[in-house]
Amino acid sequence: MHAASFDTPDAEIAALRALLAERDAVLAERDAELRNATFEIEKLKVQLATLRRDRYGKSSEKLAAEIGQLEMLIGDAEEDQAQAAARAEAKAGTNGQPGNQRRPALRKPLPEHLPRETILHEPVFACRCGCTDPKRLTRLGEDVTEVLEKIPARLKVIRHVRPRYACRACEAVLQAPAPDLPIEKGRPGPGLLAHVLVSKYLDGLPLYRLSTILAREGVEIERQTLADWVGRGAWWLSRVAEAIGAYALRHGIIWTDDTPIAVLAPGRGRTREGRFWVYAIDPRPWKGHGPPAAFYRYSPDRKGERPRGHLEDFDGWLHADGYTGYDALARPRGNQPPQVIHVACWAHARRKLFEVFEATKSPIAEEALQRIAALYGIEAEINGKPADQRRAERQARSKPLLDDLHDWMQTQRRRLSGKSTLGKAMQYALNRWEALARYLEDGRLSIDNNLAERLLRGIALTRKNFLFLGSDAGGDRAAIIYTVAETAKLNGLDPEAYIAAVLDRLARGHTIDRLDELLPWNFTPAGSPAGTG
Secondary structure (H helix, E strand, C coil), rough: HHHCCCCCCHHHHHHHHHHHHHHHHHHHHHHHHHHHHHHHHHHHHHHHHHHHHHHHHHCCCCHHHHHHHHHHHHHHHHHHHHHHHHHHHHHHCCCCCCCHHHCCCCCCCCCCCCEEEEEEEECCCCCCCCCCCHHHHHEEEEEEEEEEEEECCEEEEEEEEEEEECCCCCCCCCCCCCCCCCCCCCCCCCCHHHHHHHHHHHHCCCHHHHHHHHHHCCCCHHHHHHHHHHHHHHHHHHHHHHHHHHHHHHCCCCEEEEEEEEEECCEEEEEEEEEEEEECCHHHHHCCCCCCEEEEEEECCCCCCHHHHHHHCEEEEEECCCCHHHHHHHECCCCCCCCCECCHHHHHHHHHHHHHHHHHCCCCHHHHHHHHHHHHHHHHHHHCCCHHHHHHHHHHHHHHHHHHHHHHHHHHHHHCCCCCHHHHHHHHHHHHHHHHHHHHHCCCCCCCCCHHHHHHHHHHHHHHHHEECHHHHHHHHHHHHHHHHHHHHHHCCCCCHHHHHHHHHHCCCCHHHHHHHHHHHCHHHHCCCCCCC
């Protein structure tokens, strides 16, 4: 390319920009082709593994596990595509299919045996000539949108019928707009979409199993379609989860814990360990203001930088175990006080002593447990009382018991070998004594971190069925759903009904500036999806 071939420098610049744009388009197309090829390879692996199993029988448990892993990996990849497509469509100002960015799933007619419910959407009877009398309009026909919806114990089809009318005077055609749905041009109603999300994350059902369950009800929905629903559902709920997290971290007190989750490592033939974290607040034990909330985060590992990143804007009391990743937050910041004040967990200290007692029936371990039980007895009596009263009771009753326990433990520890399990259990508590006694200082604090542990118990129970996550992006999606669903449960709501209501209202144009109306503690039955009553 020579400058002489252009009349002006501006023309040359414009030509170069055009060439760059063309190159970028070619690269984007090649990237898309590469991604599609990768998905096709993974799908072929599943087909090959399935054929091998069918040919050689079901004797190989390893082969069955391989098929399950590949199914999960493909499902997560398809969910990634759906979530990215929803994000791209939002930027483009649409809520439909993302054009050529993904292949539409094969659509089958909804089964005829399912019961039908018809909702008639009449247009506003007003046309250009000023006619408002429906009797003067000629009905031209109607458009019917069938949506597959999930209601308790059975599926049904909701028929959205939109008659079209024509005015004899001015030939205007009138018709109500199409109903707003979480997935435009898709089949799931908000109730069914909520059911899929809750089934996968709260009930631990992989999508290929859920597909099988739906098939038993006479509705065949491929795993690929369910993955698309999950990805888009997580995108819809992401803003709600962020708002819940912002609310939880505004409080000066947080309960936190973490639990492992297996994550597939593509190309390595095995899984690695990711992590779920929860940051919770519940003012009810001290009659505090505000509702309870649980904010979940996912990280690909347990490095200390993970919780430090999650809590970068938090200052206050931090209920946590003895994980060293919090140490940097608990150190002074130059002339400034530490970002967090660690409140250690007596349940952890007690658990170590209990394990010793269960194994050895040690009378020293038994006495330690009895002394700790006395502290818990006081907590049971003051639970639900105002914060100032709780602090006063602890100072008067718990502090003398705690001081005696400390002196007794030091005496016993000097008599025990540092290598013995009982000696190590005693030393665990003594090393953290200041943090263990910190709950005496403020009536809003707890004697243990059981709130956070309870909020991770569901993940711990379902991961045996869930097996593993397919990717880090899958972990982020799970954290969104856990945040919304578990916070709904803390506020006494059915998570499936709540999520259905939120999806319905978001799809119908609920604006971001009114997001607070959708938070679990502001939920009202009026927010339930239309047509599900």
